[in-house]
Amino acid sequence: MTQTTPDSARTAVESDAAHADLSRRRTDRIGVAVLGAGNVGSEVVQILQRNAEDLRARVGARLELVGVAVRDTSRDRGIDTELLTDDPAALVVRDDVDIVIELIGGIDPARELINAALEHGKSVVTANKALLAEYTGELSQAAEKANVDLYFEAAVAGAIPVIRPLMQSLAGDSVNRVAGIVNGTTNFILSSMAADGQDYDVVLAEAGRLGYAEADPTADVEGYDAAAKAAILASLAFHTRVTAADVYREGITHVTAADLESARKLDCTVKLLAICERVDDGAGHERVSARVYPALIPLDHPLASVGGAFNAVVVESENAGRLMFYGQGAGGAPTASAVLGDTVMAARNRVFGGRGPLESTYASLPIAPIGDINTRYYVSMRVADRPGVLSAVAGEFSKRDVSIATVRQQGAGEDARLVVVTHFAKDSALSKTVEALKDLDSVRNVSSVLRLEVTDE
Template sequence: MTEDMGQHAGAPRELGVAVLGLGNVGTEVVRIITENAIDLRERIGAPLVIRGIAVRDLGRDRGVARELLTDDPASLIRRDDVDIVIEVVGGIEPPRELIRTALELGKSVVTANKALLAEYTGELAAAAAAANVDLYFEAAVAGAIPVVRPLMQSLAGDQVERVAGIVNGTTNYILSAMAETGADYETALAEAGRLGYAEADPTADVEGYDAAAKAAILASIAFHSRVTAADVYREGISSVTAADLASAAKFDCTVKLLSICERITEADGTERISARVYPALIPLAHPLATVSGAYNAVVVEAHDAGRLMFYGQGAGGAPTASAVMGDVVMAARNKVHSGRGPLESTYASLAIAPIAQVPTRYYVAMHVLDRPGVLEGVAGEFAKHHVSIAAVRQEGDGGRTQLIVITHRAPDGALAETVAALKNMEAVTAVTSVLRMEGTDE
């Protein structure tokens, strides 16, 4: 008897797959495995066979064979004929326990669960290493965009200096709509909800929690250190106004919610990590400025490779399922060839830099009294806190004067102290907006 093409002696005749969750992503994963069965078999060296699909409600018509459905995921992952577990349920529990159990039982796991990984990657990676199986999560960061594997493998011989990107499609759609139409935040959010880009409760997206979880994952991989979502400084977009977008345009900038992971080297050579999420002005000439709608993009800067950009659909059932299936194929090939993928690397163990010590630039908009000496007084407050001013724009507004100041780089704490001092100035009637500025060399 001859061996199947691509299959070595002793390789499994079939690879059993358990799918946990049958929402938008899970449905697409099942479709791809079913429709592409022949191609997948040839790429892997053994056929993928779905052993079962765990769902919450067995009564719903799922469009798949009912005998595959179960509401007992714990029993499904324990089956001897399951080799790979695909988790697309989301949330912390029960996925955390299910994934850990599957790994301990020698099953490789593919997950798209960013919230879980941002908190428990260490625990799950340790379980995978102990059992000599794979834990893959390409789909957890930016949907179809391949960024996790390039960081872990393609750039493994380089030193990554910075990873910055737009990793939340909901907020990018909202900010893009505000910039293009002049709509206010609430109007743009409502439209995002109508089109299906925003959840009924959009808090995780618009307040930056989703982006912070992804930043934690990216920082952990890029800098070989354990970073959790709690380590990421976070601000959302709910305070961004149409006036901010209009003002940004006058400075040849736009506003994006950025996830930034950066290696910071002190004067004495000490290295630390900055991981932060906030809305920021970026120049229209910056590659991220042109990323519009619900698309995502990540820019990686490495010592030798230079600047690399990854762009594409960051969410949606089919795009995310594409990333999931890339991981499934890798895990399956490793099963066929009795190997495993790269282990988690946390050898550097770099500390997290407090946001107050991170150098950045500020955009500050304020209303001031229209009288002589006000600009001089405002400039004096910046100078008092050792913050240099890069540009000033003064505009009249119905008897009031609006002053917009853009600073040079300075420690974030010094800028925050400056803003606090401005709010206490008698000549400043209101500080209406404070945003950071990224993507420049100043």
């Protein structure tokens, strides 16, 4: 005869089992492995050791640094040599490791190492924006399968808390737009150009001398770094998997001192913006736009006052309204702060049970092409200084339904220049207009085309 267990009794048994399992999971020690000992990695190691007692009180268990993977173990890094290893693959699967902090950057071997750690039940904290912009889905699935954490607050805007607010604080809201300055190198360059009137090449050299720009600044100045961060922000904000390849990208190398001066006369400045927003396709269907480019913004907008190497992100949601996050977007100590915040969260989960949120892609919205995006434009061109030029230029805008808001003529003779600011228009229409302008005999060249963002008509 088969006996059945009443629902109430079954619930009690399952509850007792869950509590027993939680007790077994609780520990007084969490083993931490760090991959990479550069600026950020070294800071993380120092904080772990210097603040050991405080961290223990916050976590409820001791955070024990059990290994640091580096390329050259003979180099003096101020780290106990017994902790150093040049075999990260072996380190991430060790039995005494509970949390792996990945700070080596790039796609490979970081991807393989993180996957191996997750598959072996280790929680992972990473600041690797390039990897996350391509493989967040793969890594999140691996973390979910292993029932462990994958945290990456430090991947976007350094010490500024942006990831967690999008994933948790605004989880009950609907985010409409995320726009910000997420690359300190380009912001330093553009801020200096605006302040001193110097050309791009001069300021870039100064940025390199001061340590704000890498020896090869391509990832920063061509917008690749910001595009990776935009992909992460868009994915989280709109519950849609967005990769770096989905992000329209332009860099700042073509921005001139004359553009900054013209922007000032329009009560604007120029910033490299990462913009992620919900857009309507005209038929009532939502899409996601993610784009990075230098743009004019009004001087009274909060982002206009963000100078130097600082970052700032503005989030606009239906109920919370406009929120702004501002602070140090890069550097060893600021980024290490975000890494340690994630590490404490992951450690608490190991001690008390549970797991943090992973990616949400339920919306699966299509990506809007840049040609469909409506914004305003600033177009600067060198022209012949003769009658009829303005009429010919205006005619090309009119043919493609691009309405002109203002026109300024600057200089004379060989230095004659027209600066046109449009009303809102589709990007595809503006692109066709620019190509037509280049074919006009009266237009010597179109020197600059910039968007004019975060403005009303």
